[in-house]
Amino acid sequence: MIATLRGKVLSSTDTGLVIDVSGVGFSINTTPSVRLSKELGNEIFLHTSLIVREDGFTLFGYQSSAERDLFQLLQTVSGIGPKVSHAILSTLTIAEIVRAITAGESKSLEQVSGLGKKGAQRIILELKEKVAHFGNSTVKDKTQVSADGLSLAQALSGLGFNSREIEHALDIVKNSRAHSMEEQLKIALAALHSGSPRG
Numbered sequence: 001m002i003a004t005l006r007g008k009v010l011s012s013t014d015t016g017l018v019i020d021v022s023g024v025g026f027s028i029n030t031t032p033s034v035r036l037s038k039e040l041g042n043e044i045f046l047h048t049s050l051i052v053r054e055d056g057f058t059l060f061g062y063q064s065s066a067e068r069d070l071f072q073l074l075q076t077v078s079g080i081g082p083k084v085s086h087a088i089l090s091t092l093t094i095a096e097i098v099r100a101i102t103a104g105e106s107k108s109l110e111q112v113s114g115l116g117k118k119g120a121q122r123i124i125l126e127l128k129e130k131v132a133h134f135g136n137s138t139v140k141d142k143t144q145v146s147a148d149g150l151s152l153a154q155a156l157s158g159l160g161f162n163s164r165e166i167e168h169a170l171d172i173v174k175n176s177r178a179h180s181m182e183e184q185l186k187i188a189l190a191a192l193h194s195g196s197p198r199g
Contacts, residue, residue, distance in 0.1 A: 002059065006045045009038045016061070019044060028061040031090045032163040036170070037063075037153030051082045060086055063157065066094055070134055077126045079119060088112050093160045098131050100124075152184050156192075165192055 005028070007021035016029040017038065028046065038044050046061035047068040060082065062068045067089055074085035088097060091112045100108035101124050109120035152173065156166045169188035178184045 002048050002050045004046065005048055005061065006043065009040050009042055009044055011040065012038075017044070019046075026059060028059045029086060030061050031063075031067075031086075031157075033153055033157035033166055034061065034063055036163060036167060037157075049082075058082065062089065064094075066134060070094060070097065070131075073127065073130060074123065077119075077123050079122060084112070084114050084119065087114055093157070093162065094134055095160045098134050101127050101131050104128070152188060155185055156188060159189075161192060168192070 005019060005021055005026060007019040007026070010018040010020045010025055012018075012035055013027075016027065017035060019026045019028060028048065030046070034044075034046070046063065047065045048059055048061045049068050049071055051058045051060065060068075060071060062071065071082075071085050071089055074080055074088060075082060088109065092100070092108065096108060099105070104124050106117060106120040106124060109115060109123060110117055112120075153166050153170060156169055157163075161169070169192050172191040173184045173188050176184075176187050178187050
């Protein structure tokens with residue numbers, strides 16, 4: 001199993017990135033926040049899950065091991081495959097997913113394309129007792145921002161902000177004079193807490 005990948009971003013698509021790992025280009029399906037966080041030529045590190053089917057191999061990549069693990073857990077639910085599991089993680093943060101499942105809020109999950117009401121209810125029924133440990137995942141990710149060399153966009157995603165909010169924050173930071181990650185994160189959080197667009 002390919003558990004992690006580190007390499008340079010060669011290109012970006014509507015669904016993911018192509019990453020050069022020691023001369024080999026890997027096509028990886030990623031969430032919008034990951035695609036927004038990296039420019040061509042930059043190095044990226046992803047926690048990955050390889051899906052093997054008769055018609056081919058598909059690689060999914062996430063910025064944290066918790067996201068990857070949740071992606072795999074979602075697929076244990078009857079009728080929920082990798083595409084829908086990835087769509088859930090592309091639409092909602094870990095905190096939002098855990099909250100929806102533990103509180104039985106199917107409407108939050110129903111907004112995910114390809115899921116539907118019955119699928120959302122199955123997820124809640126089958127995973128309600130299994131997602132509790134994911135509740136602290138975003139807290140763990142906060143302490144890894146500097147150590148793992150995560151980008152500002154990845155740090156904001158780990159804190160629970162969605163892709164639209166992240167894009168708004170990045171625009172604010174680009175117009176500032178902040179250089180260090182600490183300064184950029186401080187400005188981004190100030191902008192988001194002052195009232196950023198919700199998506």
